[in-house]
Amino acid sequence: MGKRIGVLTSGGDAPGMNAAIRAVVRKAIHDGDEVFGIRYGYRGLAEGDIFQMEERDVSDLTARGGTMLYTARYPEFKDAEGRQPAIDQLKKHGIDSLVVIGGDGSYRGAAALAAEGIQTVGIPGTIDNDIPGTEYTIGFDTACNTALEAIDKIRDTATSHLRTFIIEVMGRNAGDIAVWTGIGSGAEQIIIPEADFNMDEIVANIENGRKRGKKHSIIVLAEGVMEGHEFADKLYEYDDYHARVTVLGHVQRGGAPTARDRVLAALFGYKAVELIHEGAAGVCVGMMGEKIVATDINEALESKGHSHDNQVKLYNINTEISF
Numbered sequence: 019m020g021k022r023i024g025v026l027t028s029g030g031d032a033p034g035m036n037a038a039i040r041a042v043v044r045k046a047i048h049d050g051d052e053v054f055g056i057r058y059g060y061r062g063l064a065e066g067d068i069f070q071m072e073e074r075d076v077s078d079l080t081a082r083g084g085t086m087l088y089t090a091r092y093p094e095f096k097d098a099e100g101r102q103p104a105i106d107q108l109k110k111h112g113i114d115s116l117v118v119i120g121g122d123g124s125y126r127g128a129a130a131l132a133a134e135g136i137q138t139v140g141i142p143g144t145i146d147n148d149i150p151g152t153e154y155t156i157g158f159d160t161a162c163n164t165a166l167e168a169i170d171k172i173r174d175t176a177t178s179h180l181r182t183f184i185i186e187v188m189g190r191n192a193g194d195i196a197v198w199t200g201i202g203s204g205a206e207q208i209i210i211p212e213a214d215f216n217m218d219e220i221v222a223n224i225e226n227g228r229k230r231g232k233k234h235s236i237i238v239l240a241e242g243v244m245e246g247h248e249f250a251d252k253l254y255e256y257d258d259y260h261a262r263v264t265v266l267g268h269v270q271r272g273g274a275p276t277a278r279d280r281v282l283a284a285l286f287g288y289k290a291v292e293l294i295h296e297g298a299a300g301v302c303v304g305m306m307g308e309k310i311v312a313t314d315i316n317e318a319l320e321s322k323g324h325s326h327d328n329q330v331k332l333y334n335i336n337t338e339i340s341f
């Protein structure tokens with residue numbers, strides 16, 4: 019007999035979440051399962067916002083940003099009392115397994131449900147790329163490309179006016195978006211939470227660059243370090259560098275997913291349903307060394323993750339090629 023699989027998206031949305039939903043729905047139906055969409059993440063689950071999904075519910079979806087299941091932040095889920103209505107709803111609908119597409123916070127919710135005996139599988143969906151158990155999360159590539167397009171445009175005007183630009187990018191406590199877009203845009207400075215920065219050195223780099231004829235200075239700042247305007251104020255303590263601040267903000271979360279995010283999402287969705295059939299529970303899917311893998315969610319959450327060392331490595335490389 020087929021399974022009854024629930025699927026939800028939770029936390030910040032990410033381009034490619036829709037492609038993951040589609041893959042889960044199609045693979046499950048292909049294998050003879052029934053699939054139930056849960057709207058608004060854990061909140062919708064607790065409130066019973068659940069509907070059966072058919073093959074055509076996910077038509078024309080792969081290219082669309084956002085999430086057709088909508089998403090929510092639902093802090094109540096951190097407490098056992100907040101989770102109980104969700105567990106009751108799953109039982110009421112006879113849903114025996116749940117695919118959670120989200121970030122680290124959503125994984126904690128999934129791990130808590132797994133501890134209650136619900137067969138949960140996590141799919142990493144967040145632009146921040148801050149989840150252990152995978153080298154890449156769905157949405158990260160698209161967010162980087164969107165940010166890059168903006169930074170390239172800022173470079174044009176920065177050069178024309180001989181200005182220093184501080185570009186604040188998202189990533190919560192992780193520097194992944196900053197380091198990737200910093201390298202990708204040829205930024206003179208990248209400021210990330212994973213590496214210390216020294217304002218004297220930054221100022222010296224700007225000054226030296228000017229002496230060597232550089233027409234602009236691009237500083238990509240991860241939001242996890244501080245706000246762009248705070249950084250600009252620190253810079254102004256030294257001199258007037260004609261600094262301007264651009265906060266890229268939520269534009270980074272929208273738009274059609276890139277090829278990489280679409281394919282990653284399809285592979286993750288497919289693997290999640292396979293894992294459910296194998297009886298796996300409390301696991302998350304990921305890509306490691308171009309291979310699709312499964313890791314215990316708790317193990318993944320407890321590990322330091324791939325991110326830190328890799329960020330520092332990329333950061334150090336940038337200091338040698340961009341100055």
Ligand SMILES: Nc1ncnc2c1ncn2[C@@H]1O[C@H](COP(=O)(O)OP(=O)(O)O)[C@@H](O)[C@H]1O
Nearest residue numbers: 029030091092095096120121122123124126127
């Ligand atoms: N420690 C936790 N235990 C249970 N559920 C959690 C926990 N942390 C977060 N969640 C749930 O996951 C949701 C999404 O988490 P959030 O950190 O906002 O986004 P993301 O999953 O993208 O990192 C939260 O609103 C909450 O419902």
Ligand SMILES: O=P(O)(O)OC[C@H]1O[C@](O)(COP(=O)(O)O)[C@@H](O)[C@@H]1O
Nearest residue numbers: 029030121144145146188189190271
């Ligand atoms: O959507 P909000 O509430 O403004 O949150 C912004 C945060 O969400 C993100 O865009 C995505 O984070 P999550 O995936 O953890 O939800 C972060 O980069 C950013 O710090």
Ligand SMILES: [Mg+2]
Nearest residue numbers: 121122123144
């Ligand atoms: Mg997160």
